[in-house]
Amino acid sequence: MLHEYDSVTNKNSKPVKKQSLFLLAMFLLMFSPALTKAQAGSPIPATTVNDIIQKLTEKYGDSTAERMEHGVKHAASLWRANDGTAKEFTSFCLDNYINKATDREAFFKKVSQYLEALNGHFDEITLALQKNVQLATGPLLPIDKMFAGYSVGVHLQSDLYRNKIAFAIALNFPYYPLADKEKFASMWNREEWAYARLGDLFVARVPAKLEQAYAEANTKADLYISEYNIEMGHLRTDDGKQLFPDDMVLLSHWNLRDEIKADYADEEQGPKKQDMIYEVMKRIIDQDIPEKVINNPAYGWKPFANKLYSNGKEVAFKPEPNTRYQQILNNFHALRAIDAYYPEMNTYIKRNFSGDMEIPQPEVEALFDTYLRSPELKQIGALIVERLGRPLRPYDIWYDGFKTRSSIPEQTLNEKTEAYYPDPKAFKEDMPNLLKQLGWSDERANFIASKIAVDPARGSGHAWGAQMIGEKSHLRTRIPSTGMNYKGYNIAVHEFGHNVEQTISLYNMDYYMMHGVPSTAFTEALAFIFQSRDLKLLGITDENPQTKYLNALDNGWSLMEIMGVGMVDMKVWKWLYAHPNADAAALKMAVINISKDVWNTYFSPVFGTKDEPILAIYSHMISYPLYLPAYSYGQLIEFQLEEYLKGKNFSDEIDRIYEQGRLTPQQWMEEAVGQKISAQPVLNAVDEALKAIK
Structure with missing residues (x-):
């Protein structure tokens, strides 16, 4: 769930989250790595570049020839006419190229200090500006939204080019594309890796106004989602029956999904509740939901008949005017405007995958396609049918019956969590104890917990990582006045995992x-690992000898669900680029059709039904563009980590693994567990579980 914010050096996780790691919604887009040979608009001719290289070689010799050529060419690709003449560029390179290793090391250390200061303080300012939008501080004013949409670091890029700092870094720490990083991954030492990551910073020159435009669009989309609550106590069946408590308010889609999961334990009313929630979801997707029932307790609603009531009388209504899809378009147009500044990474799709995620999109889609066609999924589906005693329904993509908690009444879990955590302060105070239960020493647990603040969230919750030593990461969690219910606790433990990663990978870092x-997938992995231990942290033990196999089936099934929605997300963005002038109505139809096509291709053979739109309900697609695919990789990484952690000291290994920092994904995984990222270990465990359960 993370949702995170972009920093100068990294996009951590949300939900980076779901508001999660929400990393700064576009803190500095320029620092998203991009593969580029030459930037359009450079006035520096090749003859000048060659002349500079020759002069530097005469001055220093050829001991750094490869880096010298790479740096000069890269700096030239970023130079513009308003930066100076070709002669001035020549003088700059001759004066600022650093040949001696010790001098370059000193330069690197100073730059790192300055960047940490910029990242850290901008992050703190952004936290303050977004406080009222992100946290439950009372009614929102228009001025709150205006400040929340302001990106404090938006002009930093242009400032660093104007004062030539960007060129000094690009000249001496040139960018290495992903292919080169993978080539040298096993050969580079820690210092060389850190140098390469500094080289990621200056790759494209994006105008500040375009960065600001995306920051505003993304903030509005996030706010739209954070206020999309359904008053469940005001819903009625067609014959007028109330299924949910008066005070139940669920955020779309997270809380709606979690309620479906919880209702598997309610054999009597659960199926009716699940059917109603799915109907609500379809109304949201189709945008024929009455606009007045969104975040509004003043009306009653029969979602099956789609009838609206006020004081017991039916009233006419206007449906939501495709606002959901307009948010996607707003993000798309803002990001597409930036494309021209990345000659090779000229779509957000490429920047998101080959850049941020460092795994090319075709590779991601191929992995998803292979897994979603696995015959094991149909076998798991048949087992679920047997356990439920009925045919599969579309919302069974969230079947929760393999988990221990599925056999425990939700009320029992709620009573426990509400008693433990009546407010954010109580959860904060218990964090050292939670870490000790997971194996950390008293000293280490207290240290990690001391670097995490807990805040009351307006939305479902998210984790926000610190960007500077001395600052705290923030766990945002939603706690009703009655105390933290189990759904909220489950999310909070997930976010806590993000915060632990954020703390280890900042405070235990050598560079x-x-x-x-x-990428965000790796912080999601630890969040999932924490989340899977939520009952253990409540003191609830599982004595079932088949737990190992049930967990494998749960992993296999949930991976199908999240890969399916990730596939929808990717296909929607491909459609957007193919139809850049589409309006919200056209996009709505496209999203619905894509979700049905993905369902029919991969899910229909398992579920036996066609044309279900449920995969389009995910809120991430609205406010966190192309974030969903990271979750699938997060689950794959989680599974491989869990397999590796068996029989080992949990806390020591988590510290070791997450101290690796920003290696490339495959190198990180190999050093963590000795193998590359793969879905095969999940399928192997599923095969074993199917045999054992049968």
Whole structure:
């Protein structure tokens, strides 16, 4: 769930989250790595570049020839006419190229200190500006939204080019594309890796106004989602029956999904509740949901008949005017405007995958396609049918019956969590104890917990990582006045995992430029690992001898679900680029059709039904563009980590693994567990589980 914010050096996780790691919604887009040979608009001719290289070689010899050529060419690709003449560029390179290793090391250390200061303080300012939008501080004013949409670091890029700092870094720490990083991954030492990550910073020159435009669009989309609550106590069946408590308010889609999961334990009313929630979801997807029932307790609603009531009388209504899809379009147009500044990474799709995720999109899609066609999924589906005693329904993509908690009444879990955590302060105070239960020493647990603040979230919750030593990461969690219910606790433990990663990968890092993780998938993995231990942290033990096999089936099934929605997310963005002038109505139809096509291709053979739109309900697609695919990789990484951790000291290994920082994904995984990222270990465990359960 993370949702995170972009820093100068890393995009950690949300939900980076779901508001999660929400990393700074576009803190500095320019620092998203991009593969580029030459930037359009450079006035520096090849003859000048060659002349500079020759002069530098005469001055220093050829001991750094490869880096010298790479740096001069890269700096030239970023130079513009308003930066100076070709002669001035020549003088700059001759004056600022650093040949001696010790001098370059000193330069690197100073730059790292400055960047940490910029990242850390901008991050703190952004936290303050977004406080009222992100946290439950009372009614929102228009001015709150205006400040939340302001990106404090938006002009930093242009400032660093104007004062030539960017060129000094690009000249001496040139960018290495992903192919080169993978080539040298096993040969580079930690210092060389940190140097390469500094080289990621200056790759494209994006105008500040375009960065600001995306920051505003993304903030509005996030706010739209954070206020999309359904008053469940005001819903009625067609014959007028109330299924949910008066005070139940669920955020779309997270809380709606979690309620479906919880209702598997309610054999009597659960199926009726699940059917109603799915109907609500379909109304949201189709945008024929009455606009007045969104975040509004003043009306009653029969979602099956789609009838609206006020004071017991049916009233006419206007449906939501495709607002959901307009948010996607707003993000798309803002990001597409930036494309021209990345000659090779000229779509957000490429920047997101080959850049941020460092795994090319076709490779991601191929992995998803292979897994979703696995025959094991149909076998798991047949087992679920047997356990439920009925045919599969579309919302069974969230079947929760393999988990221990599925056999425990939700009320029992709620009573426990509400008693433990009546407010954010109580959860904060218990964090050292939670870490000790997971194996950390008293001293280490207290240290990690001391670097995490807990805040009351307006939305479902998220984790926000610190960007500077001395600052705290923030766990945002939603706690009703009655105390933290189990759904909220489950999310909070997930976010806590993000915060632990954020703390380890900042405070235990040897080089600031290496802080964080390779991509959001890796912080999601630890969040999932924490989340899977939520009952253990409540003191509830599982004595079932088949737990190992049940967990494998749960992993296999949930991976199908999240890969399916990730596939929808990718296909929607491909459609957007193929139809850049589409309006919200056209996009709505496209999203629905894509979700049905993905369902029919991969899910229909398992579920036996066609044309289900459920995969389009995910809120991430609205406010966190192309974030969903990271979750699938997060689950794959989680599974491989869990397999590796068996029989080992949990806390020591987590510290070791997450101290690696920002290696490339595959190198990180090989050094963590000795193998590359793969879905095969999940399928192997599923095969074993199917045999054992049968």
